[in-house]
Amino acid sequence: MMKMIFRILLLISFISCVSGSLVVNVTQTHYQAEQNHSITLEWTFTPKPDTSITSVYIICQLVTDLRASVLFHHHEGVEVSESQDQQFSGRVHFDRDELREGRLRLQVSRLRTDDSGRYDCTIRTPDGWNMDVCRLNVTAAVDQHRAQMTVSPEPENVRRTGLYAALMLTAALLFVCVLLLPFFRFVLKK
Ligand SMILES: *[C@@H]1O[C@H](CO)[C@@H](O)[C@H](O)[C@H]1NC(C)=O
Ligand SMILES: *[C@@H]1O[C@H](CO)[C@@H](O)[C@H](O)[C@H]1NC(C)=O
Numbered sequence: 001m002m003k004m005i006f007r008i009l010l011l012i013s014f015i016s017c018v019s020g021s022l023v024v025n026v027t028q029t030h031y032q033a034e035q036n037h038s039i040t041l042e043w044t045f046t047p048k049p050d051t052s053i054t055s056v057y058i059i060c061q062l063v064t065d066l067r068a069s070v071l072f073h074h075h076e077g078v079e080v081s082e083s084q085d086q087q088f089s090g091r092v093h094f095d096r097d098e099l100r101e102g103r104l105r106l107q108v109s110r111l112r113t114d115d116s117g118r119y120d121c122t123i124r125t126p127d128g129w130n131m132d133v134c135r136l137n138v139t140a141a142v143d144q145h146r147a148q149m150t151v152s153p154e155p156e157n158v159r160r161t162g163l164y165a166a167l168m169l170t171a172a173l174l175f176v177c178v179l180l181l182p183f184f185r186f187v188l189k190k
């Protein structure tokens with residue numbers, strides 16, 4: 001029994017030692033954007049790294065069903081662009097002053113539909129490490145041709161409706177004539 005309690009205590013202290021007291025949060029869990037537009041994904045962490053951002057280690061990646069690709073890597077005060085996946089090359093911008101404020105804002109421009117997926121950022125400071133996750137959904141821009149295709153059938157529909165209306169009207173008139181025929185006969189006979 002004591003052994004088990006000891007093990008649990010050891011495990012708890014191990015976990016708290018590993019993750020420490022750093023809190024990492026996303027400010028938004030879901031982002032929605034259109035192809036070719038840009039978006040800013042944001043994580044906050046406390047405590048702020050007041051003194052120096054050289055002690056802040058960051059790794060952010062996109063995880064899809066197919067693969068994981070590095071979006072952002074920050075180490076010893078500099079962005080490690082070599083680690084970045086080619087998919088994001090030249091499309092990610094971050095503000096280092098905001099990092100001092102405990103805010104990681106990554107602006108991703110010229111969005112592609114395959115940028116959609118789960119983004120996780122792991123941040124480590126002398127206070128510990130932690131991570132949080134958000135999701136991005138990039139939808140394809142509306143195709144100009146397809147937009148026209150969906151619009152064009154309308155006049156045809158209107159024409160067809162008009163044709164039906166004319167047919168119905170003719171039928172109704174015929175019906176009325178047939179009904180009135182005996183009446184006319186009656187009037188004419190008199
Ligand atoms: C982070 O999120 C947790 C749970 O949503 C919340 O309790 C906490 O206040 C947040 N911390 C910061 C620093 O935003
Ligand atoms: C992405 O957005 C589109 C359009 O709003 C929606 O139809 C689709 O379900 C969304 N996909 C996910 C995975 O949220």
Ligand SMILES: *[C@@H]1O[C@H](CO)[C@@H](O)[C@H](O)[C@H]1NC(C)=O
Nearest residue numbers: 035036037110140141142143
């Ligand atoms: C997106 O941008 C690329 C390159 O600038 C352009 O070729 C393409 O037509 C754009 N797509 C849409 C749907 O605007």
